[in-house]
Amino acid sequence: MSDTPLTPLEHELAELIINTLELEDVTSNDIDPDDPLFGEGLGLDSIDALELGLALQKHYGIKLDSDAEDNQTHFASLRHLAALVEARREK
Amino acid sequence: MSNKHWSEVKESGSVTGMNIMLGIHRWLGDTGYNTILFFVSVYYWCRNPLARRASRQYQRRLTSAHPDVRLPALATLRHFMAFGIAMRDKVRALHxxxxxxxxxxxxxxTLRDAITSGRGGLILVSHLGNHEICQALGTLRPDLKISVLMHTRHAQRFNTLLSRSSGPRPDIIEVSEIGPATAQRLGDRINEGGFVVIAADREPIGLTGRRRALEFMGHPACFPEGAFWLAALLRCPTWFLLCARERSGYKVHFEPLADAGTLKRHERNAWIDQGMQAYADRLEQFCCRYPLEWFNFYPFWAQRTPANEPDATSALQSAESTPPTTRHDP
Incomplete structure (x- = not known):
């Protein structure tokens, strides 16, 4: 259970991550919006990043520009991801 | 210079070198070019024991796994010469x-059906033969939408070469590694029915640290997983493409490899295993047919193995790591 409540968009994204990556034993309530998604936090890996990128494109029409930038900033945490979707969503 | 990798040495002056080669070929024709190439090859053969040993190791493994393969006399020197001829034809193809x-x-x-199916796919090439000749495929089949995934550093050199070219320009997707943005771009091309060419026998572009040891000529060798993961995620077919030189000219082989069209998530790992082994097997079979067209002049079986390599656990880490070396690319 995380201490910080999720915004509706963060909640939606948490569900997207869990469903896309078929994460077992994780609910959106377990994800702290500031925790890292990759490595230590949620423990996603480079394949998950590819899948997440494709899911963001499919659901929100988001086009990522560069791999290095995406990994460093947009995918850092749920909060960062929500900011990306907020700014760049086309659907 | 002597402790440098052979292909690195060749590569260092490659743009000038390639233009000189093209000039020599233009003025002196095949015979003149081949005469000069012979002396250049002897020079490199003497000066680059690493490449010579790699060539010998490859030839030994090939002939011991396939005793019916017959190599000519002075096979490693001829191997070097075949590389010189391939370089010439590569430049000619680009021009x-x-x-x-x-x-x-x-x-x-097979190619026609692949195009008309409208599903597109990933075309996996290798450093066996001369896949640059396949730029000509676009001219032979105008309905074939083809892009080439290339490491940024190679692409820069490639563009310099192309800047003097009058031939049709291939569509190049420049990347430094396979990440989410690349996956999206490739997905777009494939959804439009296009094909993306990726070299799958080395790791200039890959998912950092992701490789598998496969049986290749009776010994385990590491191959990058990247192309197969992309196909699995994009749920598209993969094709094996090879373009090799024969007496009569160039032969293009285009064969189905593995199709991820109906792949389920939990089957991915096994599918990648099978697909990668199918790729390595086709590569090995074509090595038997074109033994001197193998242009991996480095210890192919001595690559880092998954066992001694830390797993790439995070996309963050892989973004921060050093880009893969380009030194193995001729």
Missing amino acids: GQIPLNDVQIVDHA
Whole structure:
């Protein structure tokens, strides 16, 4: 259970991550919006990043520009991801 | 210079070198070029024991796994010369100077069906033969939408070469590694029915640290997983493409490899295993047919293995790591 409540968009994204990556034993309530998604936090890996990128494109029409930038900033945490979707969503 | 990698040495002056080669070929023709190439090859053969040993190791493994393969006398020197001829033809192809009559597509029906299916796919090539000749495929089949995934550093060199070219320009997707943005871009091309060419026997582009040891000529060798993961995620077919030199000209082989169209998530790992092994097996079979067209002049079986390599656990880490070396690319 995380201490910080999720915004509706963060909640939606948490569900997207869990469903896309078929994460077992994780609910959106377990994800702290500031925790890292990759490595230590949620423990996603480079394949998950590819899948997440494709899911963001499919659901929100988001086009990522560069791999290095995406990994460093947009995918850092749920909060960062929500900011990306907020700014760049086309659907 | 002597402790440098052979292909690195060749590569260092490659743009000037390639233009000189092209000039020599233009003025002196095949015979003149081959005469000069012979002396250049002897020079490199003497000066580069690492490449010579790699060539010998490859030839030994090939002939011990396939005793029916016959190599000519002075096989490692001829191997070096074959590389020089391939370099010449690579430049000629980029300059649109390979006559289309010299390029024969062996599996034309397969290629036609692949195009008309509208599903697109990933075309996996290798450093066996000369896949640059396949730039000509776009001219032979105008309905084939083809892009080439290339490491940024190679692409820069490639563009310099192309800047003097009059031939048709291939569509190049420049990347430094396969990440989410690349996956999206490739997905777009494939959804439009296009094909993306990726070299799958080395790791200039890959998912950092992701490789598998496969049985190759009776010994385990590491191959990058990247192309197969992309196919699995994009749920598209993969094709094996090879373009090799024969007496009569260039032969293009285009064969189905593995299709991720109906792949389920939990089957991915096994599918990648099978697909990668199928790729390595096809590569090995074609090595038997074109033994001197193998242009991996480095210890191919001595690559880092998954066992001694830390797993790439995070996309963050892989973004921060050093880009893969380009030194193995001729």
